[in-house]
């Protein structure tokens with residue numbers, strides 16, 4: 119028998135590994151959600167994942183959400199923006215995304231809120247925090263988080279803050295990777311003490327194909343998985359993901 123290498127099989131396998139990692143970390147199975155990341159993959163692959171039960175998909179470019187939105191409208195997909203978003207693309211996300219996990223600066227929050235008001239919509243938002251020391255990675259510096267959350271609570275009512283997101287350092291050193299995840303959870307725990315009205319921080323989006331088990335051990339509630347479900351991307355990560363160099 120040949121190995122079943124379909125998207126459905128890989129999805130099922132990832133869900134199993136997520137639950138195994140949760141149980142291994144003394145957590146409840148089902149307590150960690152999966153966000154399949156469909157960036158660079160087309161309609162056919164996404165339809166396969168939908169047929170296998172997936173409804174939310176992560177994308178790192180507003181243009182890509184825009185180009186997939188209409189052709190896949192019949193699937194009832196919730197599009198989740200997980201990549202660096204330029205302020206001038208806020209309109210697409212306000213119109214088509216159900217959530218943004220890469221909220222990392224006030225200028226963007228204000229642009230999104232303005233567009234969301236125009237659309238008569240509100241979306242969930244996770245604040246992307248920079249937990250690694252790599253120079254070019256996006257994300258809010260952790261020390262700015264308290265003020266940022268207070269301003270979001272006051273100024274951008276259409277962004278429902280639900281938690282934090284991070285990308286770990288892109289390095290083979292698992293201790294360094296783990297330290298990024300741990301620092302996000304600790305930062306969240308400290309922020310809970312501040313109890314800012316209207317700000318919820320239950321969700322921690324951390325972990326990708328290469329490091330999600332470590333992230334789950336450190337308290338991730340949601341892992342963002344692309345390669346392990348859809349396969350390798352045709353373009354290198356430095357093409358689609360400018361903050362990360364491919365081949366590392």
Ligand SMILES: *Cc1c(COP(=O)(O)O)cnc(C)c1O
Pocket residue numbers: 155157178200201285325326327328342343344345346359
């Ligand atoms: C591409 C991407 C992922 C998924 O990465 P894989 O290594 O393919 O699982 C997760 N998060 C973000 C922000 C991404 O851009």
